[in-house]
Amino acid sequence: MTQIDHIVFDIGKVLIHYDPxxxxxxxxxxxxxxxxxxxxxxxxxxxxxxxxxxxxxxxxxxxxxxxxxxxxxxxxxxxxxxxxVPHAYDDSVEILEKLIADGRDVTLLTNFASDTFRQAQEIFSFLKKPRGVTVSGDVKLIKPDVAIYEHHARSFGLDPAKTFFVDDSAANVEGARQAGWKAALFTDANKLKKDLAEYGVV
Structure with a gap:
């Protein structure tokens, strides 16, 4: 089994709801x-x-x-x-916070405008808990471009082969895999728990 040292979350429709x-x-x-x-x-x-x-x-x-x-x-x-962005997905946030509490290395990688992301952090304080975040609007790169995954890995010292990523977009999941990461499509918290468990993360 591949050892997972780093867990990376998308935000929209994984941790918080979004509906324009x-x-x-x-x-x-x-x-x-x-x-x-x-x-x-x-x-x-x-x-x-x-x-x-x-x-x-x-x-x-x-x-x-x-x-x-x-x-x-x-x-x-x-x-x-x-x-x-009316509410968070509490069951997903619970997983995020439990991983952090257990000492896991957790970061965020999101397609988000710079200013609205900072506003989201004020609405949802748990977005400040992971070790760090790459915001597409800050770095002028966007998922599923492989360059943003590579940028994130360099910025936070991630070993791609030991990194697990979750996103609600199949294209973004595939982008992560192209960057050498392990990745899973998010549908709900129960599936996320199972996907993490497959890599020995509980």
Whole structure:
């Protein structure tokens, strides 16, 4: 069995819930209009660029130039971002905190805009407990690019062959494997416990 010395967690949809529809259900009550806005204006692809390091000021200016009639709701994305992360996954957080309490080396690797990550740390204090974190918006690299896993390993002195990573995205899991890490797809805390146990981590 491969010895695991380092455990790396993704954050969104592994430790905390994320759903951009939550504030917009109030801001754009009409479902068809809301879906159109989130699929055609404040899209996933647009938001990913903030995870890659683009500032919200740049992001908003770009969209407002293209969709001036939606200016208020474009600005509402950042303004009401905190509503998009309504709660933590307590059972996953319990695993994280137990690993740390047991003396395991735990770090975080996340696709997150720099400022919203710091806001998340204030909302969810457990995000400050691991040894450290690589935030994509800080390093201008993004999962599943192998370079961000290599950057994380260098930054925290991880041996890739002895590193276990969990993420809710199959592409990000595969990126970790390409970097030489052991990795598992997150679906729920029970599966995570089983995946860790397969590598002797209990």
């Amino acid at each position: 529809h939550i504030p917009y259900r109030r801001l754009i009550p009409n479902e068809a209009q809301r879906l159109a806005f989130l699929e055609e204006v404040c899209t996933v692809a647009w938001n990913i660029e903030q995870d890659r390091g683009r500032t919200w000021e740049e992001a908003e200016a770009l969209l407002i130039a293209e969709h001036p009639s939606h200016e208020e709701n474009i600005r509402n994305f950042r303004k009401h971002w905190h509503e998009m």
